[in-house]
Amino acid sequence: MQSEEMKVVAGRGATIRCEVFGNPPPKVEWLKNGQQFQSELLQSSTNLAYLHLREASVEDAGRYTCIAANRAGEQRASTQLHVIDGDRARLECKVEGHPAPTVRWLRGGRPIEDMSNFILSPRGETLMILKARRADAGSYSCVAKNAAGETEAGFTVSVFTAPHIEESVDQNPHIVQGKTLTFYCPVLGNPDPKVEWRRDNLPLEEDPRFSILEGKHLQIEHAQKEDEGRYTCHAYNEAGVLDTDYESEVIDVDVPYSRINPLTYSAPPKFHRTGESVYEVVEHEAVTLDCAVVTEPKPEVIWYRGEQPLYLAGNMALSPDAMVSKKCKVGAGSSVSRNRFC
Structure with missing residues (x-):
């Protein structure tokens, strides 16, 4: 079975797996908090029984036990499932005293100045964080005081x-054949996300030229043409999943291309075709921003949203001719192209 503890944010999916082996094939029974548990969420296949929660709720929390039994014996394995309310946090401070104490709350040892995201109960004994954000993490303290003293x-x-990425990354790395090809995935999150690298949606095959550094860097030494393709940084934690795609290019050193030999003919970038300057689209519908550039050598095209380089999120795609397709409403964007030599 999986690890003894599992955490999931309310509303997210969770799967508890239980591998079973035996001859004759064992029958599987599930318990929740020691009681027999039957549900349409229980599924099974060869040597595997599992419980899949599509949208976990606080009521789903508990200790799940998988029992596999045949005439030769019985085996049990348990997982404690914690379901965390992803929106609210409730801090309670039960106080007694005579005269009745006054209660105040501190954050990081200082009074909470901005209460827009907090609610206090009438007596001040309960502090509710309405919609927990990263900025709300930290230490809090409840101070109760009356004429007799303070606690x-x-x-x-x-x-x-x-998982999320807060800095610009090169999602179209290219390198001269024989050099080291590097993919960078500076993913952040809490808890720290686990990272798996894939190629064309499949796990990376073992290759002594491939190395993964701290999970965030994938390096391919002595890159060859066959190393080209789509690579994915699959990051996940209890709060969610992020897939970041990269399209790599390995330049053949035998081809007299201007990006390899800067002495060949080159010209500054020129916009051959651009789309509209203002787009009005229906939310959740696809929109394509057209920015075709012609020049020699082929330029590098950089898209901006406002003043910041555009990070291609999961609902965006960049075509080979530098058009951006996005399936939702987008803000102001612009593109800059420049020739690039290797």
């Missing part, structure tokens, strides 16, 4: 955040 209780708030 304090501390809390630590951890906010789970899905």
Whole structure:
């Protein structure tokens, strides 16, 4: 079975797996908190039984036990499932005293100045964080005081955040054949995301030329033409999943191409075709921003959203001719092209 503890944010999917082997094939029974558990969510296949929660709720939390039994004996394995309410955090500070104490809340040892995301109960004993954000993580304390004295209780708030990337990354790396090809995936999140690298949606095949550094760098030494293709950084934690795609290019050193030999003919970039300057689209519908550039050598095209380089999120795709397709409403964007030599 999986690890003894599993955490999932409310509303996210979760799967508890239980591998079973035996002769004759064992029958599988599930318990939840020690009680027999039957559900249409229970499924099985050869040597595998599993419980799949499409949208976990707080009520799904508990200890799940998989029992595999045949006439030769019985085996059990358990997983404790924690379901975390991804929106709200409730801090309670039960106080007693005579006269009735006053209660105040501190964050990081200082009074909470911005209460727009918080609600206090009438007596101040409960502090509710309405929609937990990364900025709300940290230490909190409840201070109760009356004429007889003062007491304090501390809390630590951890906010789970899905994997995300906050800096610009090169999603179209290219390198001269024989050099080292590098993919960079600076993914962040809480808890720290786990990263798996894939090629064409399949796990990477073992190759002594491939190395993964700290999970965030994939390096291919002595890159060859057959190393070209789509690579994916698959990052996940209890709060969500992020897939970042990369399209690599390995330049054949035997081809007299201007990106390899800067002495060949070159010209500054020129826009051959551009789309509209303002797009009005229906939310969740696809929109394509057209920016065709002609020049020699082939230029590098960089897209911007506002003043920042555009990070291609999961709902965006960049075509070989530099058009961007996005399936939702987008803000102002622009593109800049420049010749690039290798």
